[in-house]
Amino acid sequence: MFRPDNAPPEGGLPELHVVFQNGKLVTDMRSADLCLLQEQVTRGIGWQVRRRQFVGFWGEQPLFALEIDERDEVDPLQFNAGSLYQLLGRVDEQLFSVAGRAAQLLDWERDHRYCGRCGNEMSADLSERAMRCSPCGTIIYPRIAPCIITLVTRGDELLLARNANFPGPMYSTLAGFIEAGENAEETLIREVREEVGVEVGKLEYFQSQAWPFPNQLMLGFFAEYRSGELTPDHVEIADAQWFHYSDLPVIPPASSVAGQLIRHFVATKQR
Template sequence: MFRLDNHPPVNRGRVLHIVFQDGELLSDLRSPQACLLGEDELYDNGWVILREQFVGYWGEQPCFAVEIDSGHSPDPMRFQRGSLYSILGRVEDPLFAMAGRAAQLLNWEKDHQFCGRCGSPMELDSAERAMRCRPCRTINYPRISPCIITLVTRGEELLLARNANFPRAMYSTLAGFIEAGESAEDTLHREVKEEVGIDVHNLQYFNSQPWPFPSQLMLGFYAEYAGGEIVCDPAEIADARWFHYTDLPQVPPPSSVAGQLIRHYVQSLN
């Protein structure tokens, strides 16, 4: 139901909004669509819009991301403020993807108010999704950070790890950012070696997913164990071990590419 588009409509009838305040998502506790608010919600509550970005279409309705002034106090009996994680798994995947795009676009505009080259104020381009500096002609587009995420397997066993910075006792797949000059495959080999000390081969691409924490594009892969013993990088990995597919720990939900990698592999063994 979500159709990405960079060109706002001429007619703003039946407009929807995804609202943020102080960097947090505002969701309607009474609505099954949670983070989609109608035009009347903004104006009836007297919220002042600081910045606005067109996101795309939800069904046939145009949708804008807006940031409202921090001075407003939305009714706590109706509206809840929180991170994007607050709606993960609570709304359908296309709506979460749209909310993630909304957050990224607002943060991009906020982070590029001034030119990083000459310091002059930047302005939104009317023809394309870009921030432009007129004095030195620098152009900034929304930044996407490509990452690999991989499930390493050894027959009926899955290598899963618990991130050192993650408070919950959840085990997941390995992931890392692609560095300048690297291919996705190079990154996968390097990250697995750095994080858990093993070698892999027989890489197979699975799928991709935009992940707005803050602006990643996750490229999902399978990789087979090729040798070595697990040695965790303590700065990144609190624990990593082999799990039989019939005895898995708590893993990410199917709304994430990590959860999809795990579930798809387990289903292939049954």
């Protein structure tokens, strides 16, 4: 359904828009696709577009990310302005990924209006999705922060943790950013040790997911417990426990790689 591309079409085709205001995603409560707004809707309202990025094609329609003026009125009877999180579990994984791509492209353009090396204004190179500084030659591509996310298991048990920043009682898998000079496996072992104090082995890659909070690429793994006492760091991790696969707490939705890791493990145990 979605086809990424860098160069927008010449024109003539009706557009689809993913709209943001003050960093919040504007969704249409009357639309089944929520975040995909038809061109006639956005143009008819008269929103002032401050930033515009071509995202790719949704089906045969060109798709653009729009940032509208903060003073534009968003009718609360039709639209809702909120976090990208509001899409989790409400739209399919591909549409969520497209909305995340749109947000990241707008943020990337906003954050690189000026060259960090010489201070001159940068210009967009649509042929290869880059911001270029003509005076000094600096080129900035959209930045991705690679992270590992891992489900640690021990027989029939899963190690799940509640992050200190979680708003509710949800428990999830462990995750962390890959640091300079590390590979994904080294990061996984280090992060598990730092966050909950245990050692792991037998690492098995599962799958990846683009995660736009704000620009991560999550690399999903399984890992087996080897040794150590469970000791949450109480900085990032408020609580961590072993749970039997048949008796789980509130877990992330299936649209996230964390939720997919957990559900995959449970499915293998129930066979």
